[in-house]
Amino acid sequence: MSLILILLFSLSFNSCSFMNSPVLPYENQEAMGLPVFYIHPKPISKDFYSPATVIYKGKSYDAEARIRGGFTAYSPKKSYTIRFSDSDLFNDPELGSEGFTDRKKILLVADFDDNSHIRNRLAQKIWEMMQDQGGGLYSSPVIQTDSSVVYTNGSFEGLYTVIDAVNEQYFDRYADSSTTPSLDSVEMTSGGNLYKGDTREANFYIKNELYDGFSKKMGTPESGNRGAYDDLTDLILFVNNSSDDEFADASDGFSTMASVESYYDWWFFSSFISAGDSMNKNAYHYHNPHGLWYFLPWDYNQSFGQNYITKRKSPSFSKYAQSQNGIFKRLVNHPGYETAQNSRYSEMLDTALELDQILAEVDTLWDEVQEAAEADWDKWGKEYRSYEWWENRDDFTTPREEVDYIKMWITSIHGQAKSQF
Incomplete structure (x- = not known):
């Protein structure tokens, strides 16, 4: 309780760099139309987990967290793996397409190298569209994703992609059709x-x-x-x-x-x-x-x-x-x-991959994340443009321009694929 009081006190005196308004108090469940993860303290290593308090939709979890990724672990904006206690697993039945219930781990991916913030979710959605057998049944396993806002140490960290961890619990859910009936068509x-x-x-x-x-x-x-x-x-x-x-x-x-x-x-x-x-x-x-x-x-x-x-x-x-x-x-x-x-x-x-359907999915994802993506760009855009691995590019885009680029790219690749099948 004392940690939460300290954090709330800290929040009341901080301001968001992206809006010049007070940081959202911990009881706020959404920011910019997305759920919020509050993490304190900020994870410090990719090599080991450290204790962290995670507050999500009004519930406080005693968890552990670490920086995740290979190449991306060294970018200015970090991705995180959150590991929850066996006695207090993460629960949100509204997150993702099936709900994130009784999760031991969740992944918060920074997408620092994707200023559209939709590539990971769009890729997984296209895979899901390909595996869809109708009636909510899939012919191969699919992985849930969603988007969220993350605060660390009381400050706005940015827009993140939430990805379901692929582990023993993931396959146990596939095997248990009473838990995940829409995945029952895959023999797991x-x-x-x-x-x-x-x-x-x-x-x-x-x-x-x-x-x-x-x-x-x-x-x-x-x-x-x-x-x-x-x-x-x-x-x-x-x-x-x-x-x-x-x-x-x-x-x-x-x-x-x-x-x-x-x-x-x-x-x-x-x-x-x-x-x-x-x-x-x-x-x-x-x-x-x-x-x-x-x-x-x-x-x-x-x-x-x-x-x-x-x-x-x-x-x-x-x-x-x-x-x-x-x-x-x-x-x-x-x-x-x-x-x-x-x-x-x-x-x-x-059918499943009809062009207009894919482009509509791009628009849906962008509508979900647009406000948060633009806030993220206000915070990280300068670091993105000056990052050593791509600072020599002369064709940088804003998040909205990157989404338009993706749609143009998809339109072209779809036509090429159609011509070959």
């Missing part, structure tokens, strides 16, 4: 293995150590123990060593090991939004116990017309640019799968 059970591609070596090609580039995030045996990566190495060996006939065999081929649509969609999705940094690393791979492998999308600041240091990338969709990834090389254009998938993507571009 608790206790599988989860891997994340951390470097470009996570490309499903043969290497000295087959699992180089991957880290094991979940499952047994745990990383560091004999056999920890056996199922992953078996998949990599099969992808590289099977003949075309063996690869497409209905009883023993790739379709008996992994969801063909999930992995084919990984290639199409990453190509469609030009997520070059996610063709090998920045991807999750979940192996159902005694079941199939599934892909889960992750980390899309490099997408929709910019690279990882915000340099502009012209729209260019090619059906045949699949060599970055061993699965893509085997799966894409394979005569056993190509015809059906080409037909599927052709239909998808006219």
Whole structure:
């Protein structure tokens, strides 16, 4: 209680740099139309968690927090992982598309390298649109996102993307259809293995150590123990060593090991939004116990017309640019799968991924975050333009201009994809 009183006292004498008005008191649940996370003290390290009080919608959580990210952890505006107590998990049934209830972890992503603040959410939404089977059912796992305002140490920190953590609890929810009925179409059970591609070596090609580039995030045996990566190495060996006939065999081929649509969609999705940094690393791979492998999308600041240091990338969709990834090389254009998938993507571009529908989603996301994005730009715009990794750019945009750029880019890439399917 004393900490909260100190914080409230501090807040009453601070002012927001973006509006020259008092910082919102902790009991305020929204700012600029978005929910607010109040964090104190501000996390100080990416290497360890430190105690933090998190106040959200009038409730105080005794939690832990750390700075998150690799390259982005060193940018002026930090991203955070919040870890809640087992006895007091985070709850907001209105956050995201399914609700964030009983969450051990949530991720608050700064999007310092995306001044539109919509790329991560738009990418995950497009993946969700691709997996939508109707009636709220999905053919591959989807990841919830939302947007929020964050205050640290009593001061406005900015606009953040809230992302659901992919962990044991995430897959337990998939396995429990009574908890998440709209995800019941994906055959999930608790206790599988989860891997994340951390470097470009996570490309499903043969290497000295087959699992180089991957880290094991979940499952047994745990990383560091004999056999920890056996199922992953078996998949990599099969992808590289099977003949075309063996690869497409209905009883023993790739379709008996992994969801063909999930992995084919990984290639199409990453190509469609030009997520070059996610063709090998920045991807999750979940192996159902005694079941199939599934892909889960992750980390899309490099997408929709910019690279990882915000340099502009012209729209260019090619059906045949699949060599970055061993699965893509085997799966894409394979005569056993190509015809059906080409037909599927052709239909998808006219339905789930119809251009006006995607552009409407961009507008919806921008409407949600516009006020907060402009406030964030007032606070961080100067640091963004002068940041050493991209300070030599001569084509900086405001947040609104960046959204217009994304819409123009999507319009062009959509036309290219349509012409090829």
